[in-house]
Amino acid sequence: MDFPPLLLSMDSPILIAPDPAAGTLTLTLNRPDRRNALNLPLLYALRKAVLAAPSVAGCRALVLRGAGPAFCAGMDLKETADAPHETAEAVRDALLALARCPLVTIAAVQGAAVAGGAGLAAACDFVLLADDARIGFPEVKRGLVAALVTVFLRRQLRERDLRDLLLLGELLPASRAVTLGLANRAVPAAELAVETQRLVQELAGGGPHALAATKALLHELWPSTLEADCARALAAHRDARDSAEAREGAAAFLEKRPPAWAATSRVKH
Secondary structure, eight states: OOOOSSOSOTTSSEEEEEETTTTEEEEEEOOGGGTTOBOHHHHHHHHHHHHHGGGSTTOOEEEEEESTTOSBOOBOHHHHTTOHHHHHHHHHHHHHHHHHOSSEEEEEEOSEEETHHHHHHHTSSEEEEETTOEEEOOGGGGTOOOHHHHHHHTTTSOHHHHHHHHHHOOEEEHHHHHHHTSOSEEEOGGGHHHHHHHHHHHHTTSOHHHHHHHHHHHHHTSSSOHHHHHHHHHHHHHHHHTSHHHHHHHHHHHHTSOOOGGGTOOOOO
16 A cells, blocks of 8 residues: 555644655654544544554554654543543554554654553554653553553563552653663654664564564463453453542543542442
8 A cells, every 4th residue: 555645634633654765654643732642533543544554565664653742641531531431442442453563663752651642652562762751651640540551561561660650650751661661762852763763774674574473473472362451451441430530530630630539439348
């Protein structure tokens, strides 16, 4: 499939820019006014573009980036409040599409990658962080569970580090993210695009079928499938998302105030 230089208009939630000479297909999250927060149109467009990516002639790697100063601020709580389950399913589908893509996938992260935005990065083969970027999963601070992304993080991080990341919900600087294994490397922000292309050039030394087969083998050697784990995680997400605690967390976030947890829930034993 041969995409034109820019498949979608500048108003589209995903910009698609193939560069066969460089061996890349770049997908840009394109909601800079909302810090590329995830809504249904963006998630649907992203999945569609990722699924089509292997058919793009001459491209060896898929690069995922964000327009503007941030990579992705996570879910758009204003736009997705009325369709929480449909949104969760769309997040699952986008994550699986990225993880199952036979092309090598690279997240080039600038600014911030938060919650679902950090999840998109976690589903990629490589994560390059600008050295001033921050990344993390603050879902517990919204009364939510970072369920779907945990499917990927569980395969990548040590147990203690994963608990630290998910239970504290803090945003980490790039250097700490690399130490934990959330990212492959941190690079100067001004050199992020150059370092991304350098990585693509390194990958070009491998046979495209060998790279795809290696990715498939890594998935197959895990005791459970991504699909099965995502089904379990989606159930956990729905339980949390339907709770009074989640409603209070979202309201507190939108109203820019501390959540009143004691008024909404009690821990079950």
